[in-house]
Structure formats: C-alpha cells, structure tokens
Amino acid sequence: MSGFFPMIDLELRPNRQVIPAGTELWRVHQSTYAPDQFNPKLADIHFDGGRFEGTVLDPYHSLYLADSALTALAESVLRSRPFELPRGRRTIPFRTIWRRSLSALRTRYELNLVSLVDGKDLAAVCQDSTLLEDESNYAKARRWSSEIRAQAPDAMGLVWESRRNRSQLAMVLFHDRFGHGDGPPLEVLGDRGIADLGSQEGRKRANEILEPLRAEISEPVWP
Template sequence: MSDFFPMIELELRPNRHVIPADTELWRVHHSKYGAGQFNPKLADIHFDGGRFEGTLLDPYHSLYLANTSITALAESVLRSRTFEPPAGMRRIPYRTVWQRSLSVLRTRCELNLVSLIEGKDLAAVCQDSTLLEDESNYAKARRWASEIRAQAPDAMGLIWESRRNRSQLALVLFHDRFEQCDGGPLEVLQGGGIPDLGSQEGMKKANDILEPLRAMISEPVWQ
C-alpha cells in the first residue's frame, strides 16, 4: 500500500460501487502484455500519462477496464474522433489498434471501488464532471486519484460513466489493493476477445462491435 498521505484539508466521503466476484470485464491492451497484467509505467507528476495512473509520489500500477466490449474499444480508440462527411462515420487510424488486443476477464474477488458515476458521487469527493472530462489537465486528475486513495485506503479502484459510450462504465484498478485476492483480481477468459486487433479478422470483428457507435478502423496504408 502506498505511503501517500492526505495533502488537502477537505474531508472526502467517497461513495462505493461493488462489482461482485465472477463478473466479466473487458480490456484493450498492448499485445505484448498479459491481459490481466497491471501497467507498471508511472505517469509524470505534471505532464505525460493517463488520467488515473500512479506517479512517483504515489507509485501504484494501474489497469483500465470496461463493463462491455464496445465500451472498452470506445474508451481506447474514440478519443478526439469526429464524424466525417458525407457518411457520418468516425474513422479510427490503423496505428491505434496495431499490436493491440481486446481481452475479456473475470473477477476473482469482489471489487470495492470508489464511485464517480453520478453527480452526487463526484460531489462526495469534492469534484465535478471536470475531473472526468477535462483532457487538458490529467495531472490534476492523477493528483485527486491519489487523494481519494489516501482517504479511502480500502478502495481497490475508481469507476465512472464512460465518456465515449454513455450509460456504460469504465474503471481503473490499483495493484497495491489486492493483497488478499489470491492469484490476483482477474482471470483471463480464453476465446472471447480479439487477440490481434490489427489483423484483417481482428479489424472486422472490432468494426462489427463498433458499428452502433458509427465508428470503424481504417485499413492500413503500407508505404
């Protein structure tokens, strides 16, 4: 567990969202990493890194998931993608899925998460939707994730409404909160995902999943 300690005078009162054991969750990840492997990379305190990744001040490893396959894909590939005329489709560059996989996993233990799903949940941690929607200040989001961790030492991660597939859920897990979960929090399920999103078969399957969101992966252009 991190030695990070509260740095603000505000008292947070986090609401909880519990995901039962044996729940299926989905993840897009680099193919060279295991589907259930936490990302060991730490974000820069001020600049580069994901919204809720650990930093040198609070060096936890992170693992992002979603409750459905379409949400996992949307969270991974639809950032800053606009609807293009005339067909109104969102085209996803091939490089976005190259050497990446979509995997399905099952929880081995109950996940006790801090909820950021509703306005009341964000208010409970003295925040609003900016925490989830501001693309220009991930450093603040990382700092606040550490504050939540410090004031909710039993929380295993955070969960919120997906920005790219509204009403569905995205979540992040903290590696240092699973000491009591034998074998780690997630079991990889074989045969349910897409091992190579960059292959012809993988792109077809992914495009079928993304079709309701009017999005598709572009064919690669080889030089």
C-alpha cells in the same frame, strides 16, 4: 502509500460500488502485456500519462477495464474522433490498434471501488464532472486519484460513466490493493477476446463491435 498524500484539508466521503464476483469485464491493452497484467508504467506528475495512472509520488500500477467490449474499444480509440462528412461516421486510424489486443476477463471476487458515476458521487470526493471530462488536465485527475486512495485505503480502484459510450461503465484497478490472500482479481477468458486487433480478422471483428457508435478502423497504410 508513498507518504506524500493526503495533501489537502478537505474530508472526502467516497461512495462505493461493488463489482460482484463472476462479472465479465473487457480491456484493450498492448499485446505484449498479458490480459490480466497491470500496466507498470508511471505517468509524469505534470504531463504525459493516463488520467488515473500512478506517479512517482504514488507509484501504483493500473489496469483499465470496461463493462463491455464496445465500451472498452470506445474508451481506447474514440477520443477526439469527429463524425466526418458526408457519411456521418468516425474513422479510427489503424495505428491506434496496432499491436493491441481486446481481452475478456472475469472477476474472481468482489471488487470494492470508489464510485464517480454521478453528480453525488463526484461531490462526495469534492469534485465535479471536469475530473472525468477535462482532457487538458490529467495531472489534476492523477493528483485527485491519489487523494481518494489516501482517504479510502480499502478501495481497490475507481469506476465512472464512460465518456464515449454513455450510461456504460469504465474503471481502473490499483495493483497495490490486491496483496491479500485471495489471489489475482481477474480470470482471463481466452476464447472471448481478439488477440491481434491489427490483423485482418481482428480489425473486422472490432469494426463489427464498433458499428453501433458509427465508427470503424481504417485499413493499414504501410510505407
């Protein structure tokens, strides 16, 4: 920890969810990153950045995961995508998946995560559903992630219900919680993913996965 947190007087009592060893998880990531590589990018304290990314005040690297290929894709590409008339389908711009990959991984050992899955979990950290659903205030979510980390120093990350594939799970891992002698937390399942979502075959396979959510990636339009 940076020493800047905690910054509140509220006592959090985080609930935990353990992801068992051997669990298959999925991730969409920039193709320049290895499938099991934590994202070293830090978010701006007030503006740009992911919901639960580290900042200069709490500089942890993050790795977002989901419980299925469909959830991983939905969390990555379905934000603010409306159902379009008249077909009632959602079109995902090709640029959203350009130079990105879908990777399958397996946990090497148990992951001890703070649960934000339901109302009682959120109340346990003095929050409600706006922590996960407010698209306009990621800075607050990042701030609260750091508070949770400060008051749950053994937690390896957070887990919550996916907003874009309800009842399924999304999660984030914190790189600085894996410095023990058990090695990296994830094993890459190289034969399961889609190395290039922007390729013709990659886009075809991704659209097959997204079909239950009535969504499809558009064809590329080159200048």
